[in-house]
Amino acid sequence: MSINLTPNIPDPDGFYDELLAAHEGLSKAESDALNARLILVLANHVGDRAVLREALAAAK
Amino acid sequence: MAARYQTAFTIYPYARVSAQSQAPVRHPVVIVGGGPVGLILALDLGKKGVPVLLLDDHEGPGLGSKAICFSKRTLDIAHRLGACQPMVDKGVVWNVGKVFHGDGKVFEFNLLPEKGHRNPAFINLQQPYFEKFLFDEIRKAQDAGAPIEIRGGNRVTGVTEADDHTVLDIETPDGPYQVQADWLIACDGARSPIRDMMGLSFDGRVFEDNFLIADVRMKADFPTERWFWFEPPFEGAGQSALLHKQPDDIWRIDFQLGWDIDRAAELDPARIRARVDAMLSSQSGTIPDYELDWTSIYTFQCRRMKKFRHGRVIFAGDSAHQVSPFGARGANSGVQDAENLAWKLDLVLQGIADATLLDSYASEREFAADENILNSSRATDFMTPKSEISKVFRNAVLDLAERHAFARPLVNSGRLSVPCKYEGFPLFGEDALGGPVLTGPGAVCVDAPVDDGYLLDHLGGGFTILAIGAARAEAVSAAGVTAQVLHIPAPTPELAERYLGSAPQAVYLIRPDQHVVARWADADPDTIKAALRLAIGKADPCQSI
Numbered sequence: 001m002s003i004n005l006t007p008n009i010p011d012p013d014g015f016y017d018e019l020l021a022a023h024e025g026l027s028k029a030e031s032d033a034l035n036a037r038l039i040l041v042l043a044n045h046v047g048d049r050a051v052l053r054e055a056l057a058a059a060k
Numbered sequence: 061m062a063a064r065y066q067t068a069f070t071i072y073p074y075a076r077v078s079a080q081s082q083a084p085v086r087h088p089v090v091i092v093g094g095g096p097v098g099l100i101l102a103l104d105l106g107k108k109g110v111p112v113l114l115l116d117d118h119e120g121p122g123l124g125s126k127a128i129c130f131s132k133r134t135l136d137i138a139h140r141l142g143a144c145q146p147m148v149d150k151g152v153v154w155n156v157g158k159v160f161h162g163d164g165k166v167f168e169f170n171l172l173p174e175k176g177h178r179n180p181a182f183i184n185l186q187q188p189y190f191e192k193f194l195f196d197e198i199r200k201a202q203d204a205g206a207p208i209e210i211r212g213g214n215r216v217t218g219v220t221e222a223d224d225h226t227v228l229d230i231e232t233p234d235g236p237y238q239v240q241a242d243w244l245i246a247c248d249g250a251r252s253p254i255r256d257m258m259g260l261s262f263d264g265r266v267f268e269d270n271f272l273i274a275d276v277r278m279k280a281d282f283p284t285e286r287w288f289w290f291e292p293p294f295e296g297a298g299q300s301a302l303l304h305k306q307p308d309d310i311w312r313i314d315f316q317l318g319w320d321i322d323r324a325a326e327l328d329p330a331r332i333r334a335r336v337d338a339m340l341s342s343q344s345g346t347i348p349d350y351e352l353d354w355t356s357i358y359t360f361q362c363r364r365m366k367k368f369r370h371g372r373v374i375f376a377g378d379s380a381h382q383v384s385p386f387g388a389r390g391a392n393s394g395v396q397d398a399e400n401l402a403w404k405l406d407l408v409l410q411g412i413a414d415a416t417l418l419d420s421y422a423s424e425r426e427f428a429a430d431e432n433i434l435n436s437s438r439a440t441d442f443m444t445p446k447s448e449i450s451k452v453f454r455n456a457v458l459d460l461a462e463r464h465a466f467a468r469p470l471v472n473s474g475r476l477s478v479p480c481k482y483e484g485f486p487l488f489g490e491d492a493l494g495g496p497v498l499t500g501p502g503a504v505c506v507d508a509p510v511d512d513g514y515l516l517d518h519l520g521g522g523f524t525i526l527a528i529g530a531a532r533a534e535a536v537s538a539a540g541v542t543a544q545v546l547h548i549p550a551p552t553p554e555l556a557e558r559y560l561g562s563a564p565q566a567v568y569l570i571r572p573d574q575h576v577v578a579r580w581a582d583a584d585p586d587t588i589k590a591a592l593r594l595a596i597g598k599a600d601p602c603q604s605i
Binding site: 004005006007008009012013015016017019020023024026028031058059 | 435438441442447448449450453457460463464465466468469470472475
């Protein structure tokens with residue numbers, strides 16, 4: 001399986017809203033830490049090492 | 061009487077009427093404000109035969125292009141009222157949009173409109189034209205006997221609520237007089253004098269921002285595209301900038317300047333020209349010949365009245381709710397307010413429905429206002445990130461959107477106004493069809509081709525029973541309202557896709573504002589009758605549908 005880079009999130013505006021809401025009131029350091037945890041949680045969900053490698057490349 | 065603003069042209073000049081020297085005359089409906097909302101409401105009510113008096117303290121539309129984007133739903137409503145063709149003929153349709161971030165292009169899109177609709181997703185048209193075309197249709201309706209009266213140069217200066225009516229003090233060039241209104245509809249704009257006179261609050265989440273508008277008349281060819289910049293690279297261009305085309309070779313340019321600005325300095329033509337030069341030359345390197353047609357700075361806030369109905373006074377349009385301009389949700393939602401209110405007011409005035417039906421206007425349109433405020437707030441948050449981290453995410457989205465399609469739906473420079481679905485509201489019934497979500501109970505009917513034109517052409521100003529395929533239905537009456545039948549035995553593929561899904565046949569009950577009340581695979585007259593009673597607020601308490 002290769003990485004999906006086509007739109008895949010239903011209600012993208014609602015998701016974006018929730019993402020920012022999770023950061024509301026956090027300091028920069030707290031936000032960075034939240035993002036790091038979030039990436040690790042999502043990476044675990046993906047699992048597939050090849051896909052994760054592609055994700056790293058896509059984000060660079 | 062001092063003008064509150066300049067007008068674009070005169071269409072309803074002040075003329076003295078005999079009522080000014082008589083005892084106050086009682087009117088069933090008085091509309092205050094002759095903008096898009098007041099004019100749609102007057103036209104809709106007048107065509108239903110409801111006598112309506114419209115008062116405006118000026119003599120024509122305000123100067124400036126203002127609300128330039130009119131959505132499909134607005135055009136569909138105007139079509140039902142006979143005013144759409146000149147709008148579409150005059151309006152500009154665009155399909156290609158480009159999104160920029162700083163110096164670079166993020167992506168380009170082509171809207172490729174869905175087929176099988178009479179009207180485009182939206183048109184760009186200067187607001188004064190929109191008002192003029194509505195007014196022209198009002199004139200035609202008046203000639204055909206519609207009981208609409210417009211009095212320009214009549215300013216409401218006082219509102220006194222009585223038990224069963226409202227008394228209005230009116231100032232004119234010939235001095236004051238009074239009228240009485242069974243129902244007063246305030247369509248008098250975001251600064252609503254009537255709201256203030258009644259001491260009603262107008263609260264919400266407040267965004268404080270200034271927009272500089274420059275309408276420029278281009279002498280040379282320039283592409284009919286929408287260009288949107290996040291963090292425009294031009295000096296002093298602010299947080300975002302937008303360029304799109306209007307009729308008459310005019311391009312609208314918006315610059316989002318932020319809150320703390322020097323208005324007078326920003327309106328200096330030399331300063332405006334410097335910005336416009338930079339924007340127009342950014343893609344070609346040359347500055348096209350243009351002249352400044354109209355410039356203005358406006359502020360916006362997102363807020364709404366708590367209740368749109370206060371006894372015998374009802375608020376519609378900007379007087380009731382105000383949104384940021386992103387997504388064209390101001391005038392378009394106001395027009396939907398007017399359409400929602402018109403048929404209910406008609407039934408109440410005829411004595412068919414109780415006045416409580418008007419509470420459903422308030423609750424449905426308050427819900428719509430919340431949806432519009434939510435959407436326009438999200439767009440504002442994306443364009444003007446409120447925190448460092450939200451800016452990090454915003455710029456990450458823009459960066460990824462350049463290379464990866466998945467990030468593009470997250471780019472938010474305004475979500476175009478689409479009508480809301482009154483899902484779960486009390487006047488709507490069951491979905492016994494299980495058809496497409498798009499057209500379920502609460503939704504507004506989407507257009508689709510039929511043999512002789514388009515579906516919406518056949519949904520007039522009353523209740524309609526739409527029977528598709530082998531489904532049969534006969535007209536039904538309940539509580540003094542009749543629903544006529546529209547039978548389409550052989551639906552076009554688009555109609556089938558939008559209204560049947562996988563079902564072989566269907567029966568829909570549709571309100572006068574073209575929202576779906578309920579739908580079934582098949583329905584006997586008693587079932588439809590019960591839904592019709594429900595739709596006008598007269599549901600049999602023992603009946604659950």
